[in-house]
Amino acid sequence: MTGRKVAFLGGGRMGEALVSGLIRSGGRSVEEIMVTCRREERARELKERYGVATTLSNPEAVAWAETLVLTVKPQDMEVLLAQIAGSVQPEHTVISFAAGIRTSFVERHLPDAIPVVRVMSNVAVLVDEAMSVVSPGAHATEEHLEVAEELLGYVGKVIRLKEAHQDAITATSGSGPAYFFLLAEAMIEACILLGLSRDVATELIVQTMLGSAKMLRDTGKHPVELREMVTSPGGTTIAAIRVLEETGVRAAFLNAIDAARRRSAELAQGGDDD
Numbered sequence: 001m002t003g004r005k006v007a008f009l010g011g012g013r014m015g016e017a018l019v020s021g022l023i024r025s026g027g028r029s030v031e032e033i034m035v036t037c038r039r040e041e042r043a044r045e046l047k048e049r050y051g052v053a054t055t056l057s058n059p060e061a062v063a064w065a066e067t068l069v070l071t072v073k074p075q076d077m078e079v080l081l082a083q084i085a086g087s088v089q090p091e092h093t094v095i096s097f098a099a100g101i102r103t104s105f106v107e108r109h110l111p112d113a114i115p116v117v118r119v120m121s122n123v124a125v126l127v128d129e130a131m132s133v134v135s136p137g138a139h140a141t142e143e144h145l146e147v148a149e150e151l152l153g154y155v156g157k158v159i160r161l162k163e164a165h166q167d168a169i170t171a172t173s174g175s176g177p178a179y180f181f182l183l184a185e186a187m188i189e190a191c192i193l194l195g196l197s198r199d200v201a202t203e204l205i206v207q208t209m210l211g212s213a214k215m216l217r218d219t220g221k222h223p224v225e226l227r228e229m230v231t232s233p234g235g236t237t238i239a240a241i242r243v244l245e246e247t248g249v250r251a252a253f254l255n256a257i258d259a260a261r262r263r264s265a266e267l268a269q270g271g272d273d274d
Helices: 012-025 040-050 058-064 074-084 103-108 123-127 144-155 165-172 176-193 197-217 223-230 236-246 249-267
Strands: 006-009 035-036 051-054 067-070 093-096 116-120 130-136 155-158
Touching: 006 012, 006 074, 006 223, 006 249, 012 040, 012 116, 012 123, 012 223, 035 040, 035 058, 040 051, 051 058, 058 074, 067 074, 067 144, 074 103, 093 103, 093 144, 103 116, 103 197, 116 144, 123 130, 130 144, 165 176, 165 249, 176 197, 197 223, 236 249
Parallel strands: 006 035, 006 067, 035 051, 067 093, 093 116, 130 155
Antiparallel strands: 116 130
């Protein structure tokens, strides 16, 4: 597979997490990675921490690399594309991590026929358990998608979907960790209300969430089946479930995720093409 030399254009949290995951997993050697930064201090920090090449020049990184991973914030994307437009070639694979930036937006600001792959990932990239979804732009082929999937596979799970689904992905797996963190926070507070210490409460809830997630993943059973395994007739769990249903938890999640999808669509840049 081509695309071994990877430039991360943007040395922020996401860029660093991807670099760290690639090196930790052996997916790339330090000699195959370059990171661009705005500040000399940040460039020096990443170079010392990971041993990778760093630069303040985006065009320099583009000229060196085969695969370009755009990890700047969405509001900085247009400036970045203007900086690199004269250096990007059709032989490059451009992978964009910027939330809400459609492939058509990136393509419009680069020369003709540049292959662009859009990615929506999530914060679990920090622990190599990300859920990433890749979508091809107008000029991206099977080969370009495979380059993106290979890179992302080192930091979690990857699937392909049409770009038309990316707003839904943003609202679910993209924002999803925050929903689980909120649930964990609420359950920990409930434990404290019942007289447990915060340390004990945190350990109980975190391990319970981890075990439940692994059961969902590893058993292949529907959530309803697993819930029924815990819910005895007339028992404690069904009493709790009844209260949750009466207070509209299920509807609240549906409405919240739909609100996130609408907001993602409002923030999107790049036209209405799918």
